Amino acid sequence: MRLTQRIVVIGGGVLGTMHAVAARRRGYEVVHLEREGEARGASVRNFGLVWVSGRRAGAELALALRARELWAELGAAVPGLRFRPAGSLTVAADDAELRVLKEAAALPDAVQRDLELLDPGAVRAANPALRGELAGGLLCRADAIVEPRQALPALRGYLAATAGEARAGGSGPAATGGTASSVVPPGRHSGYQWLPGREVTEIAPNAVRDHTGAWHQCDLVILCPGAAFTGVVGRYRGSLARDGVRRVRLQMLQTAPLAERLTTAVADGDSLRYYPAYDLPARGLLPPQAPVAERTRAQLLMVQRADGGLTIGDTHEYDEPFAFDVDSDAYDHLQARAEALLGAPIPRVRRRWAGVYSEVSIGTALYHRSEPEPGVVLVTGPGGRGMTCAPAIAEETFR
Numbered sequence: 001m002r003l004t005q006r007i008v009v010i011g012g013g014v015l016g017t018m019h020a021v022a023a024r025r026r027g028y029e030v031v032h033l034e035r036e037g038e039a040r041g042a043s044v045r046n047f048g049l050v051w052v053s054g055r056r057a058g059a060e061l062a063l064a065l066r067a068r069e070l071w072a073e074l075g076a077a078v079p080g081l082r083f084r085p086a087g088s089l090t091v092a093a094d095d096a097e098l099r100v101l102k103e104a105a106a107l108p109d110a111v112q113r114d115l116e117l118l119d120p121g122a123v124r125a126a127n128p129a130l131r132g133e134l135a136g137g138l139l140c141r142a143d144a145i146v147e148p149r150q151a152l153p154a155l156r157g158y159l160a161a162t163a164g165e166a167r168a169g170g171s172g173p174a175a176t177g178g179t180a181s182s183v184v185p186p187g188r189h190s191g192y193q194w195l196p197g198r199e200v201t202e203i204a205p206n207a208v209r210d211h212t213g214a215w216h217q218c219d220l221v222i223l224c225p226g227a228a229f230t231g232v233v234g235r236y237r238g239s240l241a242r243d244g245v246r247r248v249r250l251q252m253l254q255t256a257p258l259a260e261r262l263t264t265a266v267a268d269g270d271s272l273r274y275y276p277a278y279d280l281p282a283r284g285l286l287p288p289q290a291p292v293a294e295r296t297r298a299q300l301l302m303v304q305r306a307d308g309g310l311t312i313g314d315t316h317e318y319d320e321p322f323a324f325d326v327d328s329d330a331y332d333h334l335q336a337r338a339e340a341l342l343g344a345p346i347p348r349v350r351r352r353w354a355g356v357y358s359e360v361s362i363g364t365a366l367y368h369r370s371e372p373e374p375g376v377v378l379v380t381g382p383g384g385r386g387m388t389c390a391p392a393i394a395e396e397t398f399r
């Protein structure tokens with residue numbers, strides 16, 4: 001047995017990219033393959049929320065808090081992430097929602113989440129753009145924001161710029177039974193190689209082949225395919241089925257720049273119905289959601305982008321085949337909720353899109369990691385926490 005030196009990472013989303021970062025930090029050579037010219041999956045379609053507030057107490061909160069630390073570290077090293085420790089406000093529209101926030105603020109882990117219950121005046125002081133009617137809000141100072149459309153190229157730029165600086169000859173993951181011929185001699189590589197437009201079509205012992213026919217030798221494959229479960233991932237479906245990994249489709253929109261700053265990310269009372277942190281006695285007393293919100297499983301999340309635009313979402317669709325078109329009623333609902341909180345019309349909607357993520361749905365795992373065959377590690381299924389937790393998930397892979 002010999003030590004792993006060269007890793008092929010498949011998938012240019014946030015999970016693949018964070019595995020590339022973690023691998024380089026441990027001194028491995030990384031060849032990073034992505035089937036599209038640039039990542040186009042969930043990782044560039046999300047809010048960019050590093051979201052601690054809604055996580056379930058225990059392992060999920062611990063993973064999110066560790067990831068939050070790692071994002072802050074990376075944010076300092078990679079300005080292109082536009083990491084902002086902006087915090088969030090979950091806003092209650094009425095007393096029923098406020099009771100849930102009060103219970104959350106009274107929990108022992110409120111300190112770890114850095115929570116503070118605010119009355120309406122304090123909500124407006126914290127985020128003056130919120131001029132609508134509200135009963136109070138929960139400030140979570142641990143929540144943060146990155147720019148999803150810029151983060152992955154920024155991280156790759158960082159990897160390329162620091163290639164050669166990382167420790168040579170890693171000693172992390174166990175030896176994977178490769179042959180000596182698969183080890184690229186020192187000096188023949190720069191340490192990090194990004195190969196977009198290469199769909200991996202075959203995984204063999206110590207090598208993967210892309211659709212151009214090129215083979216990429218390695219000691220270990222880390223496969224982060226997101227929600228793509230066919231093609232080369234198809235033969236691992238049995239592993240995925242054990243964790244009940246399923247796909248979920250969401251709708252989002254983005255506006256032209258808002259004339260003022262939204263100082264925090266914002267969530268509405270519907271989010272209290274979905275996030276596990278709010279699985280509290282007062283949640284059972286919430287009235288039913290608006291019918292369109294219930295049908296589309298909508299909650300309002302609103303984040304201001306670095307250019308001033310607002311990213312607004314989201315909905316949740318679980319039954320496949322998914323719709324191929326977007327549902328305007330859901331958008332009307334989300335727009336109305338955003339305007340109710342702002343007390344003003346939102347700027348013109350410039351973009352609408354849907355995105356699909358994969359999530360574990362059986363048991364207590366927070367994501368799926370398996371070794372479906374020797375030398376192949378499959379990591380996917382973090383669900384709506386994937387952008388938040390990716391750096392910590394990658395760290396756990398190397399533990």
Ligand SMILES: Cc1cc2nc3c(=O)[nH]c(=O)nc-3n(C[C@H](O)[C@H](O)[C@H](O)COP(=O)(O)OP(=O)(O)OC[C@H]3O[C@@H](n4cnc5c(N)ncnc54)[C@H](O)[C@@H]3O)c2cc1C
Nearest residue numbers: 011013014015035041043046047049200226355386387388
């Ligand atoms: C609308 C939306 C909003 C969200 N908001 C948030 C949020 O604010 N905060 C949060 O924490 N999480 C959020 N999430 C969840 C988060 O975005 C995902 O969990 C995360 O991006 C998953 O990352 P990934 O790398 O596994 O998948 P992806 O981003 O889908 O990346 C997988 C990549 O693998 C590539 N690939 C697949 N097969 C192959 C192959 N054979 N060869 C080469 N390449 C291949 C794909 O092209 C793709 O680029 C959101 C998700 C959505 C859809």
